[in-house]
Amino acid sequence: MRIALGEFVQETGSFTPARMNRAAFEAYGLYQGVELLEQLAGVGPPGGFLEVAARQQQPIEVVPLARAWAGAGAKILDATYRELREMLLVPLRTAGELDAVFLSLHGAASSEREDDLEGDLLAAVREVIGPEVPLVCPLDHHANITSRMVEHADLLVGHETQPHDPLATGVKAARLLFDWLHCGQKPAIAWRKIPMITPQDQFLTSQGPMQAWFAWARALEQQDGVLDVSPYPMQPWLDVAEGGWAVVVHTTDDAELADRLAAEMGAMAWELRAEFWKSSRLEVADAVRQAYGHEDGLLILSDTGDSVYGGAPGDSTWILRELLTQGATQPASARPLLVPIVDAAAVEAGFAAGVGAEVSLSLGGKIDNQFNQPVDVTAEVVAVSENHVADVAERGCVEIGRTVLLQAGPVQIVVLAAAGFAICHPILYQHLGLEVAAARAVVVKTASNFQFFAPWRRRLIRVDSPGMTQSDLSAFHWSRIPRPIYPFDAEVTWNAENAGRLPSA
Numbered sequence: 001m002r003i004a005l006g007e008f009v010q011e012t013g014s015f016t017p018a019r020m021n022r023a024a025f026e027a028y029g030l031y032q033g034v035e036l037l038e039q040l041a042g043v044g045p046p047g048g049f050l051e052v053a054a055r056q057q058q059p060i061e062v063v064p065l066a067r068a069w070a071g072a073g074a075k076i077l078d079a080t081y082r083e084l085r086e087m088l089l090v091p092l093r094t095a096g097e098l099d100a101v102f103l104s105l106h107g108a109a110s111s112e113r114e115d116d117l118e119g120d121l122l123a124a125v126r127e128v129i130g131p132e133v134p135l136v137c138p139l140d141h142h143a144n145i146t147s148r149m150v151e152h153a154d155l156l157v158g159h160e161t162q163p164h165d166p167l168a169t170g171v172k173a174a175r176l177l178f179d180w181l182h183c184g185q186k187p188a189i190a191w192r193k194i195p196m197i198t199p200q201d202q203f204l205t206s207q208g209p210m211q212a213w214f215a216w217a218r219a220l221e222q223q224d225g226v227l228d229v230s231p232y233p234m235q236p237w238l239d240v241a242e243g244g245w246a247v248v249v250h251t252t253d254d255a256e257l258a259d260r261l262a263a264e265m266g267a268m269a270w271e272l273r274a275e276f277w278k279s280s281r282l283e284v285a286d287a288v289r290q291a292y293g294h295e296d297g298l299l300i301l302s303d304t305g306d307s308v309y310g311g312a313p314g315d316s317t318w319i320l321r322e323l324l325t326q327g328a329t330q331p332a333s334a335r336p337l338l339v340p341i342v343d344a345a346a347v348e349a350g351f352a353a354g355v356g357a358e359v360s361l362s363l364g365g366k367i368d369n370q371f372n373q374p375v376d377v378t379a380e381v382v383a384v385s386e387n388h389v390a391d392v393a394e395r396g397c398v399e400i401g402r403t404v405l406l407q408a409g410p411v412q413i414v415v416l417a418a419a420g421f422a423i424c425h426p427i428l429y430q431h432l433g434l435e436v437a438a439a440r441a442v443v444v445k446t447a448s449n450f451q452f453f454a455p456w457r458r459r460l461i462r463v464d465s466p467g468m469t470q471s472d473l474s475a476f477h478w479s480r481i482p483r484p485i486y487p488f489d490a491e492v493t494w495n496a497e498n499a500g501r502l503p504s505a
């Protein structure tokens with residue numbers, strides 16, 4: 001049995017300035033051929049697929065296509081996307097006869113001119129493999145499901161949890177694929193587009209309405225004939241033509257059942273829509289005041305407006321400025337507060353000055369200069385690093401790039417030349433010799449992915465910081481998203497039962 005394996009993952013923040021190029025993908029490892037198979041063993045959805053494939057009784061020949069993964073960020077350059085698409089398609093065209101294609105996607109990637117890169121890619125793959133070969137896609141559940149994606153893919157399987165467990169999603173999708181290949185029964189698919197969008201505040205699947213919605217999906221999967229129920233609460237900074245929440249249901253062969261459950265899941269999200277907008281955010285000055293008063297264990301300050309995993313640039317200065325202002329009256333020996341910020345020029349200045357030097361810099365606020373301004377900092381260069389590669393469990397190798405550690409009183413600032421996975425991970429501090437356990441607080445550039453600091457976490461504050469991923473979605477200039485949509489339009493009525501596949505239908 002021969003199955004092609006590929007991955008194309010990027011989560012686009014439509015409001016994030018600049019554009020993403022090939023180098024952003026290279027930073028995470030742009031793999032082809034045997035290297036893809038070696039590097040992705042145990043990593044992400046492809047790692048899950050490889051695990052399940054290895055357990056099959058008959059030998060599975062895995063045909064590597066390409067792996068392009070770049071986390072979240074600005075729109076991809078059209079030329080870069082075309083190049084990556086060819087990297088995936090060229091080996092597919094010469095692959096010979098295939099029994100299936102397993103293509104790991106995010107589901108919310110855009111380029112300069114194309115809103116729906118996954119739809120475009122799936123259409124291109126389908127054109128190569130023809131209508132009969134199974135095309136299976138594990139997805140991030142913050143995907144934007146589009147009509148083209150549903151038309152060309154056979155299985156669209158989303159993450160079951162936030163924070164995500166990408167490997168588990170790969171295992172689930174691979175099991176469904178092998179069950180299909182063994183029994184020969186093509187699964188039925190149904191879906192609903194739900195005309196709503198919500199901020200990230202209720203995105204954790206361990207609590208609140210998101211917990212209820214995802215738990216209901218798991219409960220429905222217990223019914224006979226139901227293969228997969230995937231809710232898709234789209235990430236909220238994607239301004240695209242078919243934007244909005246969705247749900248996809250797969251059954252063994254019962255299209256009517258799939259449709260009924262998709263309607264039921266859609267109706268549930270719609271009924272809970274106001275709950276998804278509840279928030280416990282604190283304004284910046286109050287949050288920082290509470291941080292300096294925090295005595296026991298580690299406090300996490302979630303920089304909601306500058307969520308790098310959501311596509312923000314990581315150079316917001318709102319919390320940093322307040323930390324410096326309030327920290328001026330604190331002794332330098334006080335328990336440190338850790339804060340990351342992206343500023344390539346400041347990294348250069350830090351390297352030029354050298355360890356031990358005092359530098360005066362205008363820090364951050366350069367990439368996101370719409371919601372942010374640089375902050376003036378005088379600090380000591382305590383450490384520098386370059387070319388550090390961390391091997392993060394189940395996420396693969398992560399390049400940290402050049403960093404400079406600055407100390408200004410009790411505030412320890414790690415300046416990164418570029419945003420990346422490490423910005424929300426303790427490895428960023430540890431590789432510079434800092435101990436997370438000794439810190440009073442850490443600023444994380446995420447609104448959901450706090451799990452890496454779980455061993456030290458005592459308290460969490462969601463900070464209402466302005467920025468490219470802020471929770472006040474009305475502050476953005478929306479031009480593409482379909483209207484009417486909740487909550488931007490006062491009078492939106494929607495009935496999941498009668499709804500067509502698109503809210504406009």
Ligand SMILES: [Zn+2]
Pocket residue numbers: 140141142164
């Ligand atoms: Zn996600």
